[in-house]
Amino acid sequence: MTAAARTTSASRRSPRPWRRILVAGGLILLVVAGAYVWQKRGADAGAGDYRTATAERGDVRVGISATGTLGAISTVDVGSQISGLVTEVLADFNDTVSKGQVIARIDPSTFDAQIAQGNAAVQAAQASLATARAAAANAEADFRRKTELGERQLVASSDIDLARTARDQARAQVQSAQAQITQQRASTRTSQLNLERTEIRSPVDGVVLTRTVEPGQTVAASLQAPVLFQIAEDLSKMEIVLAIDEADIGQVKTGQGVSFGVDAFPDRQFRGSVQQVRLSATNTNNVITYPVVVAVDNPDQILLPGMTANAEIEVSRRDDVLRVPNAALRYKPAEGDAAAAPTATRTSPTEELPRMAAALELDANQQAAFDEALAGMRERAAARATAAPSRPPAGGPPMMGGRRGPANAGAGNSGAMRQRMQERFTQQFAAFRETLPDEKKARWDGELASLLAARRAPLYLLVAGKPKPITVRLGVSDGSWTEVAGDIAQGDQVIIGSGRPAR
Template identity: 30%
Template structure:
């Protein structure tokens, strides 16, 4: 039986179609296998989570004073030097007292004279020889002289400079012969005394982190001079205003206000320092890590797998059959690399950690081209 040409063509067409169909499914299977093999996953695991806030600050003594004079005079003697230990009430320097002693003597002489004058006029008034007005004037002159004597005696006593607190002399005191000027706005600082047994850090915390910082939280910090040692501290105070008081527009010009609004806002956080070995010195730079949250045995995934959209945070979960789904989750604390998952995931579930870009059609690709036609 002969097969005509049309039948042969039909059979050939069917064979080709079958080959093409099989080849297409084989290709699709291979591509799917490659895609499945290319997907990288990580698991939701349990770990101890810790959230910290980083800040930089300066080591300072908790108590320190600038010792100045209440009167203007030259330094006659300085009885302590840098690093000396002093106690409250100890005389640490003296001023030249000659001028103030002379003023005190003059005031005492005037008191003596005005008292004698008052006694004389009082007697004359008692026998009718002087008037009430003369007696009142004599009383006023005497009272004024007594007040002037009290001021002169006070000034003379201020020539001894007394340490107001227990502590250590930090820095070199002024030298003998220096004029100690007493002014309300800029007095001469004769020396500085600090209690170095109690230290603190005044750190600057970014406004994005300040809400997580609370009084009583523990912290660790390092300083450059002891690179292999970690110190501990505790938050004791959080400033209620930023470091530059940028909110107070009444005390700044419009230009400075606009400049402040464009800059980063920081708040001062004070931490008491544990330094039993007395290693830390004032003005050292402290790099602080404040422990703001601590959750043991928390369910966590890497931050890199967490995604967000208008509905919230989610991760891509790969099911047992290889299919993928977007799973919305509730997050807790963040560490440097991981985020705590409060709900939405179970321990051991596979989370897709690779990113696959969506393929663009030729029309959308050409539609995204910018500029004029190419010649």
């Protein structure tokens, strides 16, 4: 065998180096892919143990539902002050009337006769007055003559006294005749007023809602004025009177928005606003309700008095906030999961103060005052935590035991603790607050009060297939969604239930 043949044979028996590298790389890729698939299967299996929902941004709207009746803001009952036979009815249902317009007439003949009688009595009284004046003038002259004769001792003093008495009586007769004239004129004026009242006039500009009188009907106004017409003053402005339960009345304030619907227009929603919260309570079968008046604009006048309105008062609204389903706040892991999961870290309201300060857009001096107050607050909290490590940190609410959920989320925050926290924060940030203008002071006070009064609850995130407990601050809730703030971001998966089969 030649040397060339031996070389060729040896090369065929031994593989080339690049082939060994290729085989080794393929084995490594297979190992890595297998590990990835194994890990993914484990993560998927762990994720499959829980039902989750996504923390998202959206609106949370809280409303109170109630039912009421639409009515005109001002409705006037038009009646009659006199009795008599109705001769004309000049207004009908739905007629538009103006103030002072005659809408009905009552037979005036009785009062015409009374006026004529009164005028005659006045004339008779005037004649009596003329007679009395003539008698008075004669008595006055007789008294003067006898007085002159008495000075010359020509008549007796008794005659002078009689003349004086006759004069005084004549003067009294004149006054009596004048009083009779006044009395008869007043009586005639009364009859004149009653004659004017035979024309029933509209007291306001409005629309006739009801008419309860017909021509030829006799009106009797002996004890009270009978209602002949009911006139709505302005149907372009209406109102709804809602009966709000005592448990909800504390949330209702003047100016809150109200949406409502009526059966006549099922596909349309109308808007109004709370105009008045009345203090007069109504007790119906031991249920206490308060009337709430809602003002409604009705420019096209399609809403009619008496319609039933199904209304909802918007007592709170938060737009574009981070929210989670309420089921996430009710979730409680099983005992085994709870033991394996770490405890949620307690959060302090102090950690949220920088966010509040940033929203106020502070200048350099105000920011420095805030930073100084915040540092002092943290130092005091650290000192208290060092002195009593077993106690919860200052400013932080205790963790709540028992069942989680919005209903008892604030159970650990007692009123006394919140009061102490309020006093502590007010004292610590008093100097910073004085640097703020009035508008920002009001905003700071409101935000601080909301922060300290807020409820806190545990929440479980699903991270790498395992539950991670956190504590969040709760905001408003509409029954389905709850506003949350804390160590949670949009898109996080929150656990709302267990997906494991029951054993």
